[in-house]
Amino acid sequence: MNVADVRKAITRAHHEEWARVVASLTRRFGDLDVAEEAAAEAFATAVERWPTDGVPPNPGAWLTTTANRKAIDRMRRENKRDDRQKEAQLLYDDDPPEPLYAIDDDRLRLIFTCCHPALAMQTRVALTLRMVAGLTVPEIARAFLVQEAAMGQRITRAKTKIKEARIPYRVPSAEDSRPASPAYSRSSSSFSTRATWRPGPTPIPYVTT
Amino acid sequence: MQYLVSVIYDTADLATPEEMTAIDAFNDRLIAEGHWVFAGGLGAPSSATVIDNRGEEAMFTDGPFLESKEYLAGFWIMDAPDLDAALKLAAEGSKACNRKVEVRPFL
Secondary structure, three states, X not given: OOHHHHHHXXXXXHHHHHHHHHXXXXXXXXXXXXXHHHHHHHHXXXXXXXXXXXXXXXXXXXXXXXXXXXXXXXXXXXOOOOOHHHHHXXXXXOOOXXXXXXXXXXXXXXXXXXXXXXXXXXXXXXXXXXXXXXXXXXXXXXXXXXXXXXXXXXXXXXXXXXXXOOOOOOOOOOOOOOOOOHHHHHHHOOOOOOOOOOOOOOOOOOXXX | OEEEEEEEEOXXXXXXXXXXXXXXXXXXXXXXXXXXXXXXXXXXXXXXXXEEOOOOOOEEEEOOOOOXXXXXXXXXXXXXXXXXXHHHHHHHHHHHHOXXXXXXXXX
16 A cells, blocks of 8 residues: 555544544543544554554554543543553443434534534534534634634633533434534535434434543 | 532512412422422511621621522432432422522531
8 A cells, every 4th residue: 555545544544433433432431622633643653653554454443442542541640640540441441432312423412512502603513623523723713813823722622621611422313402503414414424413203312421 | 418509589579479488388298209408588688687707796787698599499409319309309390499500518
């Protein structure tokens, strides 16, 4: 496989796997920032390694495993002094994702978290473009015609609010009292994805993580 | 997880008897469902005193630390599993006291 093919494989993996990697790490670590950084590091590792090691047979699994390791490394660094037990739990907690019945996809939860009505509309769209569509901060800043630093700050603030205010990582249920949010459809139509979600007539269950 | 639900109002008017009844009923529910931590109504901002004891001597200043059109009229501290639950409770609290509220998480 020549360099151009490897580059193509990495680009394809980025299109197809970015949101899945971020979503699965968010479920596991409960922290968007950790998930995003670890996913980015995993792709950077792929750029380094794939040209010499070759493209792995299952790029998605390779990226998820690598990102998980990066996230655990980061948690380990940050938790050095405190609670070993929590770390052990992170290492061995391999529970399968909770079933979502009709829609079994962490990415959908990620979208609902990024588009939570407690966030400003522009922030919802920007955060979704970063976390779900995998656009870079400079790309999003250009789309919004704002400075990169301002966009970076907005996204960081949103991630902090999600963490501090504990915005849940789940798909809202039919009975949920969240106000209808046009941002769900607005941001999902502004990036390309192969996934198609077809919520059937069955109400989406209330899933707590 | 605890949240501060601040009641925001723009006059010094106290709650009407109807509002008090609704607030009491809402508080009873908070207690029954295990969300209650604390709540209270506050005197007007004009009754506030600001104290600054960072220097050599404590400074007492009459009046609120911030002059604003809207101010804190009271608050709840609620226990809720996540922001969605807190927002739902806060929406009911806003209805009960007939005022705007703000939700903020404790760290």
